[in-house]
Amino acid sequence: MREFLKGERFANYIRLRQSTFTGTFLLVEGSSDKVFYQRFVDELACELVDTSGKPSSxxxxxxxxxxxxxxxxxxxxVIVDADFDRxxxxxxxxxxxxxxxTHDLETMLIQSxxxxKVLAEFGSEExxxxxxxxxxLTLCEIGISVGYLLWISQSEGLNLTFEGITFSKFIDEQTLQINELQLIREVKNKSQAYSLKDEELQKQLISxxxxxxxxxxxxxxxxxVEILSLGLRKALGTNKAADVEPNALERSLRLAYEAVYFCKTQLYCNIRTWxxxxxxxxxxxxDI
Known part of the structure; x- marks a missing residue:
């Protein structure tokens, strides 16, 4: 049975707030999502609620x-990442x-x-x-292998761990080429799933x-963003790792994202319809 405790907690908070606030409650998955949507929301008419926490935001x-x-x-x-639902x-x-x-808020930023703007700021034109x-396109070509491996893990109930994997172990920093076998081994090692066969996972990935x-x-x-961070060190730029670390790049992408980009999204149209x-x-x- 699904755990509703966190949902009950947020629901009770919103019921209590309704006694003093009669506007809209917009629920989003995390603090970074809240920061992003805050720029477009009418704060007098809408209150953002961050639902981050276990079991999942x-x-x-x-x-x-x-x-x-x-x-x-x-x-x-409620606005959530599409994840693999489509x-x-x-x-x-x-x-x-x-x-x-797209899959999530960060892919919406990168697609825009x-x-x-971020490449112009941190990349080398030469x-x-x-x-x-x-x-x-290169980011997607590499990222799709990681995405599909996660999809396989979820579909097959493999419970593989992707959080904390080291991307430089399976991506060449000079060329941004991916070694899928090394990706599989890195995820297996991180997950301590040594019984899974590399060749079988690779076959499923190709399929x-x-x-x-x-x-x-x-x-x-x-x-x-992890792949972009790698690229901006050698293949696309000459930055130190600390200057283009993923969290900082995500902040830069959010800052570089303009209201005019948001207005062209289906999500914007869906909010206006709602x-x-x-x-x-x-x-x-x-004015948005």
Whole structure:
């Protein structure tokens, strides 16, 4: 049975807040998501709630919505990462639940012109010209292998650990070429899953890659940022590791992301549709 304790806690908080705040409650997965959406939200009409914590920030948000909807609570909207739901042909379970356009918020940032600004700031024009490959496409080509391996782990119930893997162990820093066998071994070692056969996992990975899914639904944004961090040290730039560490790059991408980019997303359209169907509740500022 699913754990609803965190959902109950957030639901109770929102019920209490409703006694002094009559606007919209927008639930998002974490503190970085909250920082991102804060820039577009009408703070007088909408309060952001960060549902981070175990068992999962995404599930906490969805559970909270489910609990509130059962009591016909009005004016709550949830935005979560799509994750692999589109690959599973899953759609949001409620009109009050919206997904990111791509796998997650970070992939939305990288897909946008914010990446070009970050490359201009941290990259070397000469090295990028010598690279002769589209940087965004290269990030996806590498990231899709990691994404599919995670997808295989989840689908097969392998419980592999991806958090804390060292990307330089399977990506060449000079060329940004990936060694998939080394990726499999790094994940296996991190997971202490020594009984799994490298060749079998590689075979499954090749099979998944032949499906031609949209890479933006497969790739995980944090992985793409890790790859970008590696690239900006040698292949695309001359930075010290500390100057382009992933958390700092994600902050830079958020800062470089303009309102005009957000207005072109399906998520923006979906929020505006939700507002029109849930008047008088508002989420976004009028000037966005």
């Amino acid at each position: 995404r599930q906490n948000a969805i559970d909270t919505l489910e609990i509130l909807e059962k009591s016909n609570f009005q004016g709550v909207l 690959l599973k042909s899953l759609v949001p379970s409620s009109p009050n639940l919206l997904y990111t356009d 012109p914010a990446l070009d 090295k990028i010209a010598q690279f002769k490959r589209d940087v965004r 998944q890659k032949s499906n031609n899914h949209d890479p933006w639904q497969v790739c995980c944004g944090h992985d793409l 507002e029109s169907q849930n008047q008088p509740f508002k989420v976004l500022r009028n």
